[in-house]
Amino acid sequence: MSGDSFTFTIDGVEVTATPGQTIMEAADAAGIYIPRLCDVEGLRHQGGCRVCTVKASGRSAAACTQPAAPDLVVDNETDHLNTMRRHLVEMLFQEGNHLCPVCEASGNCELQAMAYRLEMVEPFRFPGLEPCRPVDASHPDIALDTNRCISCGRCIRASADVDGKGIFGYVGRGIHRRVAVNGSDLAHTDADINDHAVSRQVCPVGCIIRKREGFSIPIGEREYDHGLIGDEGDSE
Ligand code: SF4
Numbered sequence: 001m002s003g004d005s006f007t008f009t010i011d012g013v014e015v016t017a018t019p020g021q022t023i024m025e026a027a028d029a030a031g032i033y034i035p036r037l038c039d040v041e042g043l044r045h046q047g048g049c050r051v052c053t054v055k056a057s058g059r060s061a062a063a064c065t066q067p068a069a070p071d072l073v074v075d076n077e078t079d080h081l082n083t084m085r086r087h088l089v090e091m092l093f094q095e096g097n098h099l100c101p102v103c104e105a106s107g108n109c110e111l112q113a114m115a116y117r118l119e120m121v122e123p124f125r126f127p128g129l130e131p132c133r134p135v136d137a138s139h140p141d142i143a144l145d146t147n148r149c150i151s152c153g154r155c156i157r158a159s160a161d162v163d164g165k166g167i168f169g170y171v172g173r174g175i176h177r178r179v180a181v182n183g184s185d186l187a188h189t190d191a192d193i194n195d196h197a198v199s200r201q202v203c204p205v206g207c208i209i210r211k212r213e214g215f216s217i218p219i220g221e222r223e224y225d226h227g228l229i230g231d232e233g234d235s236e
């Protein structure tokens with residue numbers, strides 16, 4: 001341990017952190033996986049999805065935004081927390097249209113992979129909203145299908161903060177909130193296939209589609225086809 005660094009525990013394992021690090025950053029550095037959907041390496045933290053909720057000295061906290069602190073006692077892998085996370089994931093399935101067998105993101109999709117990790121067997125606890133939104137296929141290289149959107153905001157942060165374009169944003173409120181672009185359609189924006197916002201690591205599901213790349217990685221050879229999200233090598 002050096003300088004200002006300090007220790008705290010996650011599920012009884014001592015972890016070292018430095019001032020300003022979040023619980024999740026310290027966990028990642030220690031090789032401990034905390035489930036997440038709206039957080040991804042390289043983008044500022046948002047704290048929106050709540051899938052990363054842990055108990056920090058008895059209080060619920062989003063691990064991606066909550067700073068680590070000396071002697072904090074963090075619970076992560078508990079039945080209670082994983083049940084809560086599974087309910088959140090079930091709600092995300094019910095808010096969108098998710099037909100995994102015909103989705104080109106299947107096998108690479110973080111929502112699907114999180115459902116497997118959390119042992120979600122059926123999403124029918126809540127009535128489905130069954131949105132029917134038009135797919136924007138106007139751009140020569142990119143398509144946008146917000147029927148699968150989980151409102152993680154990753155495309156919004158990537159486009160604004162990394163690409164400096166601000167192409168994606170939210171419209172509507174409450175359950176009607178959805179992602180839209182800053183033009184009449186994608187073809188009338190500055191979107192480019194080389195934008196970080198449309199790279200495969202940004203959209204965790206199958207909303208932002210890079211045309212002509214759909215099945216370049218065959219089913220069975222995709223990122224989560226051979227192991228759970230968060231297992232060694234898959235942690236973001
Ligand atoms: S986005 Fe993910 S969860 Fe939704 S249909 Fe596609 S593979 Fe399934």
Ligand code: SF4
Nearest residue numbers: 149150152153155203
């Ligand atoms: S389009 Fe993808 S990256 Fe953007 S908010 Fe929806 S799920 Fe997240």
Ligand code: FES
Nearest residue numbers: 048049050052064
């Ligand atoms: S990953 Fe922390 S709130 Fe989404």
